[in-house]
Amino acid sequence: xxxxxxxxxxxxxxxxxxxxxxxSYAFTFVQSLGFTQPQPILSAPGWNVNPNTAPIxxxxxxx
Numbered sequence: 325x326x327x328x329x330x331x332x333x334x335x336x337x338x339x340x341x342x343x344x345x346x347x348s349y350a351f352t353f354v355q356s357l358g359f360t361q362p363q364p365i366l367s368a369p370g371w372n373v374n375p376n377t378a379p380i381x382x383x384x385x386x387x
Contacts, residue, residue, distance in 0.1 A: 328356055335376065343370025352376070 332352075337344050347370040354361050355374070364371050 325353075328353055332375065337375045341369065343373030344375035345370040345373075347371040348373040348375045 332349060339345055347364075347368045351361055351371050352374050361372075
């Protein structure tokens with residue numbers, strides 16, 4: 325668990341309300357342990373988002 329936490333913290337992944345977020349962290353941690361991820365009973369934005377592969381979203385810019 326400590327190695328997982330260190331790796332994720334070193335990634336400096338930005339928090340995004342719909343993911344990656346704390347739900348994404350929990351999803352990825354369960355996945356890293358080799359378990360099948362349960363489906364959340366309630367809406368859990370970001371649950372199925374792997375923070376290491378999520379697209380980067382930048383606010384304030386655009387064409």
